[in-house]
Structures are given as structure tokens and as C-alpha cells.
Amino acid sequence: ETGVTQSPTHLIKTRGQQVTLRCSSQSGHNTVSWYQQALGQGPQFIFQYYREEENGRGNFPPRFSGLQFPNYSSELNVNALELDDSALYLCASSLGGGAIEQFFGPGTRLTVL
Amino acid sequence: AQSVTQPDIHITVSEGASLELRCNYSYGATPYLFWYVQSPGQGLQLLLKYFSGDTLVQGIKGFEAEFKRSQSSFNLRKPSVHWSDAAEYFCAVGGGSYIPTFGRGTSLIVHP
Numbered sequence: 001e002t003g004v005t006q007s008p009t010h011l012i013k014t015r016g017q018q019v020t021l022r023c024s025s026q027s028g029h030n031t032v033s034w035y036q037q038a039l040g041q042g043p044q045f046i047f048q049y050y051r052e053e054e055n056g057r058g059n060f061p062p063r064f065s066g067l068q069f070p071n072y073s074s075e076l077n078v079n080a081l082e083l084d085d086s087a088l089y090l091c092a093s094s095l096g097g098g099a100i101e102q103f104f105g106p107g108t109r110l111t112v113l
Numbered sequence: 114a115q116s117v118t119q120p121d122i123h124i125t126v127s128e129g130a131s132l133e134l135r136c137n138y139s140y141g142a143t144p145y146l147f148w149y150v151q152s153p154g155q156g157l158q159l160l161l162k163y164f165s166g167d168t169l170v171q172g173i174k175g176f177e178a179e180f181k182r183s184q185s186s187f188n189l190r191k192p193s194v195h196w197s198d199a200a201e202y203f204c205a206v207g208g209g210s211y212i213p214t215f216g217r218g219t220s221l222i223v224h225p
Contacts, residue, residue, distance in 0.1 A: 004156070056212055104149075
């Protein structure tokens with residue numbers, strides 16, 4: 001059984017650029033949630049995708065967008081990057097549109113200069 | 114709105130000593146409560162969760178937590194800490210959608 005994987009591990013962008021982060025869910029899981037974890041903080045929920053549809057969204061602006069593919073992998077896109085977007089971005093997969101039993105990936109560390 | 118407070122930013126214990134990490138939550142109904150652990154360079158791992166029933170919940174790695182409704186608390190305990198337990202610990206509360214709201218975390222330092 002393959003766990004949750006994320007790519008890339010690290011990346012550095014400049015303010016105003018766009019970035020795409022990728023997540024492969026655990027085998028058999030049809031739900032992916034994305035979280036932003038700033039330094040010294042707990043994860044904050046960005047949004048969730050269930051069966052290729054957005055299934056809930058946290059308090060993040062529209063420049064944060066996502067996709068889920070038929071194989072349940074997912075992308076997080078962030079446009080017009082700001083310095084405050086520097087964080088660890090975590091992806092978690094689960095089953096059935098909830099987040100009761102989530103399995104987290106190792107995260108992508110994004111630095112915005 | 115749901116929220117979680119972890120009042121201790123850092124906790125230092127000696128190896129073999131007991132551990133209690135504090136968590137207080139705010140939620141209007143019966144909450145779903147979680148404890149996660151995050152080691153450096155890794156994602157979060159679920160230690161245990163409470164949904165209903167017995168208020169003392171057993172988890173992995175020898176951890177347990179007790180739900181106390183009257184105190185709005187869900188403290189994590191371990192009777193004897195190992196050096197490998199050094200990590201960041203997050204308490205989280207969820208509602209009907211089960212999407213958890215996380216606390217800011219407590220960093221556990223273990224002295225040999």
C-alpha cells in the first residue's frame with residue numbers, strides 16, 4: 001500500500017509568481033484535503049476535494065485553487081504569490097468525503113522571496 | 114466557531130518520566146477530538162481520536178487522552194516518555210464536517 005506522496009519537497013518562488021503543488025493520495029482514498037502550516041503554527045485547512053469536486057473550503061482567497069483528477073491525485077495552485085504564502089503545504093487523503101481518518105503526506109516547503 | 118488552545122509552546126521532560134500535554138477546545142456541540150504528532154521533515158500522524166463513548170481513549174505508541182466535557186479539555190498523556198517521542202504535538206477539534214481545526218502545537222523535548 002502506497003502512502004501519501006507530495007512533490008516537490010521544496011521550492012523557492014518570488015513574489016507575484018504562480019506555483020503548483022502535487023499530491024498523490026493513498027491507494028483507495030477518494031478524498032484529498034490541503035492544509036497550510038506556517039512556521040510555528042498548526043495546519044490551517046485550505047480546501048478539500050471529493051470525487052473531483054470541491055467539498056469544503058477554509059478562509060483562503062480565490063488565488064488558492066485546486067483540482068482533483070480521476071485517479072484522485074490532486075493539485076494545489078497558488079497565483080500571485082505573497083511573502084506570507086511561505087509555509088509548509090500538507091496534503092491529506094481520506095475516504096468518503098470526510099476527514100475522520102486522514103493520512104498526511106510529508107509536505108512541500110514553499111519559500112516566497 | 115471551533116477553536117483549540119494548546120497553552121504550552123514547549124514541554125521538556127526527562128526520558129522515562131510521565132507526560133501530559135494540555136488541550137482546551139471551544140465547540141458548540143459534542144466535538145470530535147484528535148491528537149496528531151509531527152516529526153521533523155514528516156507529515157502529521159494520527160495518535161488517537163475521540164468521537165463518543167468512553168472518555169478515556171487509547172492510541173498508538175502508548176499514548177492516551179481523556180475527554181472532560183466540564184473542562185472542555187482533551188489532554189494527552191503517556192506514562193513513560195522515550196527519546197523517540199520528541200516531536201511536535203497537535204490537538205485538533207472537528208465538527209459535523211469532520212474538518213479539523215488545529216491548535217498551534219506543543220513541542221516536546223526529551224532529555225536523556
